[in-house]
Amino acid sequence: xxxxxxxxxxxxxxxxxxxxxxxxxxxxxxxxxxxxxxxxxxxxxxxxxxxxxxxxxxxxxxxxxxxxxxxxxxxxxxxxxxxxxxx
Numbered sequence: 001x002x003x004x005x006x007x008x009x010x011x012x013x014x015x016x017x018x019x020x021x022x023x024x025x026x027x028x029x030x031x032x033x034x035x036x037x038x039x040x041x042x043x044x045x046x047x048x049x050x051x052x053x054x055x056x057x058x059x060x061x062x063x064x065x066x067x068x069x070x071x072x073x074x075x076x077x078x079x080x081x082x083x084x085x086x087x
Contacts, residue, residue, distance in 0.1 A: 009047040010031075010044070010045065010046050010047060011026055011044070011045045011047075012026070012027045012031045012042060012043070012044050012045075013025060013026050013027065013042065013043045013045075014027055014037075014040050014041075014042055015040060015041040015042065015043065015063055015066060015067060016039075016040045016041075016063065017060055017062050017063055017066075018039070018040075022062065022063070022066050024043075027042075031044075036054060036056065037056060038056040038057050038058040038059075039056055039058040039059055039060070040056050040059060040063065041053065041054065041055045041056060041059050041063045041064070041066075041067050042054040043067070053067055055067060
């Protein structure tokens with residue numbers, strides 16, 4: 001069904017700089033809140049036009065900026081019903 005296909009298309013990516021450079025890593029399902037690390041940021045793409053960002057309280061300034069300001073080298077596509085944009 002359409003609902004199942006949309007649920008399967010949801011992606012969660014972890015944004016980290018723990019190894020010296022910014023990296024966006026897609027995570028495997030099932031997604032659980034207890035798996036979110038406070039030193040990282042996460043992007044949830046629902047593919048239905050909604051993007052959610054979770055920024056951990058201990059995330060570095062570099063990770064924070066990469067989420068809110070498009071100055072990082074992380075290649076991550078945001079899908080929107082109007083535009084496609086990279087951060």
